[in-house]
Amino acid sequence: MFSSIGVPGLILILVVALVIFGPSxxxxxxxxxxxxxxxxxxxxxxxxxxxxxxxKK
Numbered sequence: 641m642f643s644s645i646g647v648p649g650l651i652l653i654l655v656v657a658l659v660i661f662g663p664s665x666x667x668x669x670x671x672x673x674x675x676x677x678x679x680x681x682x683x684x685x686x687x688x689x690x691x692x693x694x695x696k697k
Contacts, residue, residue: 661669
C-alpha cells in the first residue's frame with residue numbers, strides 16, 4: 641500500500657502533519673485513526689462473514 645509513496649513522501653507527510661497539528665495533537669490523532677481503522681476492519685469482517693453465511697444456506 642505504501643510502496644508507491646516511498647520514504648521521502650512519508651517523511652514529507654509527517655513534517656506537514658507536525659507543522660499543521662503540532663506535536664501535542666499527533667498522538668490523539670493517531671489514536672483516533674487507529675480506532676477508526678479497527679472499527680472499519682471489524683465492520684468489513686462482519687459483512688464478509690454475513691455474505692459467506694447467506695451463500696451457504
